[in-house]
Structures are given as structure tokens and as C-alpha cells.
Amino acid sequence: MHILIVEDEPVIRQELKLLLENALYQVTALNEFEDAAAEVLEFCPDLVLLDLNLPGESGFDVCTKIRSVSEVPIIFVTCRTDSMDELTGLMKGGDDYITKPFQAPILLAHIAAVLKRTARGGKELTKFVHREVELDIAKGILSFRDQAAELTKNELKIMHYLFRNKGNIVSRANLIEYLWDNQVFIDDNTLSVNMTRIRAKLEQAGIHDFIRTKRGLGYYI
Numbered sequence: 641m642h643i644l645i646v647e648d649e650p651v652i653r654q655e656l657k658l659l660l661e662n663a664l665y666q667v668t669a670l671n672e673f674e675d676a677a678a679e680v681l682e683f684c685p686d687l688v689l690l691d692l693n694l695p696g697e698s699g700f701d702v703c704t705k706i707r708s709v710s711e712v713p714i715i716f717v718t719c720r721t722d723s724m725d726e727l728t729g730l731m732k733g734g735d736d737y738i739t740k741p742f743q744a745p746i747l748l749a750h751i752a753a754v755l756k757r758t759a760r761g762g763k764e765l766t767k768f769v770h771r772e773v774e775l776d777i778a779k780g781i782l783s784f785r786d787q788a789a790e791l792t793k794n795e796l797k798i799m800h801y802l803f804r805n806k807g808n809i810v811s812r813a814n815l816i817e818y819l820w821d822n823q824v825f826i827d828d829n830t831l832s833v834n835m836t837r838i839r840a841k842l843e844q845a846g847i848h849d850f851i852r853t854k855r856g857l858g859y860y861i
């Protein structure tokens with residue numbers, strides 16, 4: 641599971657990162673906070689640890705922006721112990737509220753509980769953003785600035801998989817296997833046809849060189 645840390649204090653940020661990596665989570669820690677909500681959506685994590693006292697805008701504001709497009713679990717980890725802050729965090733859409741200093745086993749237990757609860761009853765992320773390109777699963781469209789392209793079911797599944805694995809090379813075999821697991825039955829030739837159509841639609845929407853091919857390995861965005 642991938643956890644993203646939004647914490648501006650370097651010592652605490654590193655402490656959290658080491659704790660979570662030792663617990664075998666995949667961890668990303670932000671170092672820039674100019675638009676933390678956009679960064680969170682870019683990484684598509686399974687859970688966010690969010691501080692309240694951030695430079696520029698508060699953790700409450702970041703949470704509100706995230707919640708406008710995503711149901712990713714959010715745990716506030718903050719030194720603010722006022723009960724009204726905790727209530728505000730939960731009302732803004734936070735899933736839990738932990739105060740500093742925290743005990744490592746307690747924090748890990750809260751994280752595990754939230755992941756378990758949201759995996760069972762949470763909503764799947766329906767919007768993905770990468771390099772200014774947004775994939776809207778619910779609407780079945782790719783958009784870039786003021787342009788949009790409608791996708792077929794197969795094209796949508798392909799782009800969903802590429803967005804979920806952005807930055808990593810996805811082999812043709814893995815992509816076909818993923819599609820078969822999701823009741824989309826295509827072979828190697830059909831995959832090539834779909835990729836050609838997707839690229840044509842991207843070009844028409846002003847999105848150039850978005851899907852790249854690594855010869856002999858596969859595709860990546």
C-alpha cells in the first residue's frame with residue numbers, strides 16, 4: 641500500500657517515512673507544498689498523512705480540495721490538540737485525527753484500521769491527473785486544458801491501468817492480463833489497434849507524446 645506524507649517539518653517527515661517503510665509500506669514524502677492537493681492527486685496514494693500547519697494553506701484547505709475529486713483516506717497528524725480542530729478535520733472529510741507526539745504502534749494501528757475500513761466500504765478514486773492530463777473514470781473522458789476526448793470501454797481500461805502505474809513501464813503482456821481480469825477480452829493485435837486509436841484521440845485533444853513506448857518492454861506515461 642502506498643502512503644503519502646504531507647508534513648513540512650523535516651525531522652517529523654523523516655521519522656514518519658522511516659516508520660512506515662519499516663512497516664513495509666511504500667512511502668512518498670512531499671518536500672514542496674505550493675499545491676499539496678494537486679501533488680496528492682498526482683501520486684494517487686492509498687492513504688494520506690496530512691499535517692494541519694503547512695506553509696501557504698492549511699491542511700483543512702488541502703483536505704477540502706482533495707475531497708472535491710477523491711475519496712482517498714486522509715489521516716490528520718498534527719500538534720493541534722483542540723477538540724474543535726479535530727471536529728473540523730473530520731467534518732472536512734478526514735478519516736482520522738492523530739495528535740503529536742504520537743506513539744509509533746498507535747499510529748500504525750490507526751493507519752491499518754483506516755485502510756481496512758476504506759478498502760471494504762470506500763469509494764474508488766475516479767479521477768487521475770498526470771502532466772496536466774485528467775482521466776475521469778466516471779465520465780469516460782480524457783481532458784487537457786479546454787479539450788476532451790471520449791474513450792470506449794477498452795480504451796478507458798487501458799488508460800486507467802497506465803495512470804495507476806504512471807512513471808513505470810507496463811508490458812503488453814501485463815496490460816492484456818489486466819484487461820482479461822477485468823472482463824475485457826483482447827489479444828495482442830487488438831491491443832495495438834486500441835493503442836493507435838487512443839493516441840489519435842490524444843493528438844486531437846492537443847495531448848502530444850503522452851503515451852510513450854519503450855521498445856521491447858512496453859508503454860509508460
